[in-house]
Amino acid sequence: MNRIQKLFTEKREKLIVYLTAGYPKLNSTKDLVLSAIDSGADMIELGIPFSDPQADGPVIQYSNEKAIKNGINLGIIFDQLEKIRQETSKPIALMGYYNQILKWGLNTFISDCKSLGVDGITIPDLPLCEANEFCKLSKSMNISPILLVAPNTSNENITKISKKAADLIYAVSIIGITGNDLSSRTELKTYLSRIRKYSSTPFMVGFGIRSHNDVKWFNEYSDGAVVGSAIIEKIKNKNDYINSARSFVKKLKGNHG
Amino acid sequence: MELTKRDYDLPDSKGHFAEFGGRFVPETLIPALDSLEEHYLAAKENKLFNNELNQLLKYYCGRETPLYKAEEISKELGFNLWLKREDLNHTGAHKINNALGQILLAKKMGKKRIIAETGAGQHGVATAAVAAKFGFECIVYMGEEDIERQKLNVFRMNLMGAEIRPVSSGSKTLKDATNEAIRDWVSNVENTFYIIGSSVGPHPYPMLVRDFQSVIGKETIIQFKELTGLPLPDKLIACVGGGSNALGLFYPFLPYDVEIIGVEAGGKGVNTTQHAATLTKGEFGVLHGAASMMLQNEDGQVTLPHSISAGLDYPGIGPEHSYLSKSKRVKYKTATDDEALDAFKWMSEKEGIIPALETAHAIAYLKQKDNGISKNEHVILNLSGRGDKDVSTVEQSMKKKYE
Numbered sequence: 001m002n003r004i005q006k007l008f009t010e011k012r013e014k015l016i017v018y019l020t021a022g023y024p025k026l027n028s029t030k031d032l033v034l035s036a037i038d039s040g041a042d043m044i045e046l047g048i049p050f051s052d053p054q055a056d057g058p059v060i061q062y063s064n065e066k067a068i069k070n071g072i073n074l075g076i077i078f079d080q081l082e083k084i085r086q087e088t089s090k091p092i093a094l095m096g097y098y099n100q101i102l103k104w105g106l107n108t109f110i111s112d113c114k115s116l117g118v119d120g121i122t123i124p125d126l127p128l129c130e131a132n133e134f135c136k137l138s139k140s141m142n143i144s145p146i147l148l149v150a151p152n153t154s155n156e157n158i159t160k161i162s163k164k165a166a167d168l169i170y171a172v173s174i175i176g177i178t179g180n181d182l183s184s185r186t187e188l189k190t191y192l193s194r195i196r197k198y199s200s201t202p203f204m205v206g207f208g209i210r211s212h213n214d215v216k217w218f219n220e221y222s223d224g225a226v227v228g229s230a231i232i233e234k235i236k237n238k239n240d241y242i243n244s245a246r247s248f249v250k251k252l253k254g255n256h257g
Numbered sequence: 258m259e260l261t262k263r264d265y266d267l268p269d270s271k272g273h274f275a276e277f278g279g280r281f282v283p284e285t286l287i288p289a290l291d292s293l294e295e296h297y298l299a300a301k302e303n304k305l306f307n308n309e310l311n312q313l314l315k316y317y318c319g320r321e322t323p324l325y326k327a328e329e330i331s332k333e334l335g336f337n338l339w340l341k342r343e344d345l346n347h348t349g350a351h352k353i354n355n356a357l358g359q360i361l362l363a364k365k366m367g368k369k370r371i372i373a374e375t376g377a378g379q380h381g382v383a384t385a386a387v388a389a390k391f392g393f394e395c396i397v398y399m400g401e402e403d404i405e406r407q408k409l410n411v412f413r414m415n416l417m418g419a420e421i422r423p424v425s426s427g428s429k430t431l432k433d434a435t436n437e438a439i440r441d442w443v444s445n446v447e448n449t450f451y452i453i454g455s456s457v458g459p460h461p462y463p464m465l466v467r468d469f470q471s472v473i474g475k476e477t478i479i480q481f482k483e484l485t486g487l488p489l490p491d492k493l494i495a496c497v498g499g500g501s502n503a504l505g506l507f508y509p510f511l512p513y514d515v516e517i518i519g520v521e522a523g524g525k526g527v528n529t530t531q532h533a534a535t536l537t538k539g540e541f542g543v544l545h546g547a548a549s550m551m552l553q554n555e556d557g558q559v560t561l562p563h564s565i566s567a568g569l570d571y572p573g574i575g576p577e578h579s580y581l582s583k584s585k586r587v588k589y590k591t592a593t594d595d596e597a598l599d600a601f602k603w604m605s606e607k608e609g610i611i612p613a614l615e616t617a618h619a620i621a622y623l624k625q626k627d628n629g630i631s632k633n634e635h636v637i638l639n640l641s642g643r644g645d646k647d648v649s650t651v652e653q654s655m656k657k658k659y660e
Contacts, residue, residue, distance in 0.1 A: 150284050
């Protein structure tokens with residue numbers, strides 16, 4: 001069992017924190033990841049910055065652009081991950097657009113992930129119809145391919161996607177890009193219960209989640225909440241970004257002290 | 258005379274041209290792409306749809322466009338140059354062929370909010386025109402740099418009621434305008450139709466844009482035979498950015514024994530970093546929803562292209578061109594900014610036709626020494642657009658050159 005599979009057998013509130021590698025500083029990745037974990041994050045989703053992030057809103061676009069300017073690349077991210085893995089046993093997933101993974105080589109990328117202790121991979125621009133090889137290779141190395149579903153994904157496709165992913169799927173909360181506003185709770189409830197009914201795997205929800213209330217609410221109707229844009233926004237232009245991250249993650253977990 | 262014909266039936270049912278093409282987009286867009294594909298395949302076989310499109314092409318667009326013998330240039334170069342006059346279309350370029358096809362699909366699908374990306378502004382103008390005609394809301398994403406160098410087209414779009422949304426991220430050109438259009442589409446997919454302007458993007462767009470543009474090549478086959486009595490020309494030439502005007506001319510000829518040449522933007526030279534020669538210098542990758550060749554650095558970040566023509570200033574290319582290049586069915590060459598500027602002047606002086614700067618790249622190829630064009634051959638060049646929009650860019654470049 002990998003760390004993601006194990007985490008999602010636990011029936012409790014889960015917070016997944018998204019961070020952009022190499023942001024705000026080239027070498028801030030390790031400290032930020034470890035402080036998020038210290039402050040209560042149950043899992044980390046680490047973003048590989050890309051020049052053309054189609055599924056991202058302005059906040060994450062900016063962090064990607066800045067991190068690339070800082071000089072981040074996949075080689076450096078793997079070095080950083082190696083050091084992070086020495087200090088934590090929490091699940092870590094990588095999130096990256098397909099072009100960079102192709103450039104690294106899909107096979108090499110997944111085996112590098114394996115040897116560095118990465119537990120899952122999300123590729124936002126790789127939908128079910130193109131995901132066969134990625135899923136096959138990932139599973140063969142005991143890494144969870146985290147495929148996505150959206151509010152307009154049909155029941156039939158929710159089942160197909162969850163079966164193909166096998167361990168965990170990522171439900172996009174809204175029809176839109178990261179950082180957009182959430183739709184009404186009634187609408188969300190209908191959507192999330194549809195996934196509950198048709199997914200054969202646990203699922204986490206992300207996009208537009210900003211507060212402890214959101215995190216609590218989404219955990220009632222799913223298996224975990226991902227916070228991305230809100231934390232990136234919190235650490236933007238902060239000299240003391242580590243402490244900003246710490247106190248925000250604590251708030252998200254409902255620990256105000 | 259019986260023509261030799263080879264089968265060509267790409268893309269496959271999943272939108273792949275061998276390893277190129279496909280759908281590399283967020284899952285949110287998949288239902289919309291499925292629905293678009295379904296509507297398109299039905300429309301393609303539907304007599305009423307085709308009648309309506311053909312009527313519009315004839316009476317709104319002004320088709321068919323002439324195949325015109327450029328006598329003066331033919332004399333100078335010693336071969337027969339034929340120009341397919343797409344510049345004579347309504348709105349001034351081939352872009353309207355596709356915009357009309359797609360807006361009819363939007364109407365069929367009941368989507369009344371139209372978005373588009375534009376580089377040179379020709380696709381934006383074509384989309385603004387058809388949206389105005391059909392009474393649909395129209396939003397055009399355009400890079401800030403392109404807004405600056407294509408002021409005339411921005412004004413035309415505004416006149417026809419389109420809203421221009423300036424894009425200030427990244428290169429501030431077509432690539433980033435396309436990113437923003439895709440983000441808009443992801444966020445508003447339920448009520449919005451995205452009219453893509455070139456044979457790029459996720460399946461079914463590359464196929465659909467090619468098909469709507471192939472009216473160019475279909476007319477050309479008939480016209481050439483009528484005018485010359487010959488079965489086929491020797492060569493076809495067109496400029497390639499995303500590649501829709503080129504595929505429009507090339508596609509109906511692909512099964513036949515005709516040599517085909519696409520001309521990419523060589524910018525300041527393909528041995529500099531300032532060019533947009535995707536097939537000549539690019540690598541395999543995924544951009545804007547399709548696997549194709551693209552310009553990128555060793556980290557897999559998309560690099561900024563350069564071309565004097567906004568319409569070719571794009572780091573990607575349609576997946577079918579990548580396939581045609583790899584399979585060697587089509588040869589891809591380049592022309593630099595300077596060559597294009599010279600060709601722009603040359604065509605204007607010789608034939609009294611001011612071509613678009615994009616088209617001027619194809620024209621420039623005619624004068625290249627090693628172009629392989631033999632005496633007395635029949636060469637058809639797609640004169641994809643007119644150059645009114647480019648006169649201020651050209652004026653500035655000429656001033657610089659002679660200062």
